[in-house]
Amino acid sequence: MASYDLIVIGGGPAGYVGAIRAAQLGKKVACVEKERAGGTCLNWGCIPTKALLKNAELYHTMKHHADEFGLNVEGLSYDWEKVIKRSRNVSDKLAGGIEFLFKKNKVDYIRGVGGLAANGKVEVTDADGKSELLTTENVLVATGCVSRELPFLPFDKKKVIGSREAMNLPKQPKSITIIGAGAIGIEFAYFFNAYGTEVTVVEMVDTVLPVEDNEVSKLLEKSLTKQGIKILTNTKTTAADTSGDGVEITIEPAEGGESQTLESELVLVAIGIAPVLPDNAEQINLDRGFIETDDRYMTSVPKVFAAGDITGPPWLAHTGSYEAVQAVEGMFVEGHVPKQVGTFPACTYCHPEVASVGLTEEACKEQGLDYRVGKFPFAASGRALAVADSEGFVKMIFDNKHGEILGAHMIGGGSTELIAEVALAMNLEATAEEIEATIHAHPTLAEAVHEATSDAYGHAIHI
Secondary structure, three states: OOEEEEEEEOOOOOHHHHHHHHHHOOOOEEEEEOOOOOHHHHHHOHHHHHHHHHHHHHHHHHHHHHHHHOOOOOOOOOOHHHHHHHHHHHHHHHHHHHHHHHHHOOOEEEEOEEEEEOOOEEEEEOOOOOEEEEEEEEEEEOOOEEEOOEOOEOOOOOOEEOHHHHOOOOOOOOEEEEEOOOHHHHHHHHHHHHOOOEEEEEOOOOOOOOOOOHHHHHHHHHHHHHOOOEEEOOEEEEEEEOOOOOEEEEEEEOOOOOOEEEEEOEEEEOOOEEEOOOEOOOOOOEEOOEEOOOOOOEOOOOOEEEOOHHHOOOOOHHHHHHHHHHHHHHHHOOOOOOOOOOOOEEEEOOOOOEEEEEOOHHHHHHOOOOEEEEEEEHHHOHHHHHOOOOOOEEEEEEEOOOOEEEEEEEEOOOHHHHHHHHHHHHHOOOEHHHHHOOOOOOOOOOHHHHHHHHHHOOOOOOO
């Protein structure tokens, strides 16, 4: 019977990162993954969707804006099979890279379904149903989540799909209804619309990307509508009929009212995620199905820890990786006090891109904070104009007493890269004065962060 210092159940962004970090600390480690290293994020989420979205952006630009660049494009077309294949190739390459990192760091990579067993053991069941018991001092559960179904609209993986099926469709749908206007729903809405699929988005609350700053959400909804996406906010889905060739869903105003029927070839349900618990997890305390942990990421079972999506929000790959590192260092580094997720960036990779960190202006108002706001439009950015991507703005929110950053909200090209500067600044407790004192290269999109900061204090030069 193999024996380890740590067995990680799950090989996604929390699992594989935690396993490698423990190996770097000189521990004997195994990582159990039922599909392939990288988990949902790398194989069926973050990475392949970004490959698909880049394809969509390129095609959309060539189709609608080539003339702006002085380009003459005739007979522009696309090969759907190759579009999908490219995204799969990107995922396969990165998954192979993680498997290489396991070998490099001497992590035992075990394919199978991991379950908790008594007395410090993990049971692994392979694809043939054969089980093996492994002994370990510690367990890190990082089993992640899957797309959540609607009770009256279960996935059939043909006409009613989740995000996993959406990124691997054998043929392009002529029409699709997307239920849910969070990051996943909006990204797929942009992707399918770019290729000419008729897209309708249904969202129960009154805005797309409900967790984002209201100004950003409103501009994004306006932009997506202009691109040809039909967006129905304040609308709930109440029933569905999949008996025909396509899918009929019944919708009505969220606050009640007359119902109507939408018909489409496919329905993508993007209303959230559901936890994937390891086998024999009954002894672990849960909160709404997600694993509860203490300030050291330990569950209610001694020596069994958990990190990533399985522990609840925020459901982000980068926060999961952070949690796993903190959990592992808490296990094996003497005197280390694990940190909890605090300030973290969030990104949505549609076009225009959306990125944020910290408090929204609405949250500042609700908390009664004394704050000020600065904004800078990309329409006034030399770099944004030069690359013909000037839609959107950067919004910075500062505490009036000390000038510290309370939040930043961006919409526009490059936003998902720019947000890291503000996240680092917040982590270092930088002030508006220090951002203004930092010379930003010209011409860059990052100047928008500097200018928005200056605008908050009446110092902006270029607006």
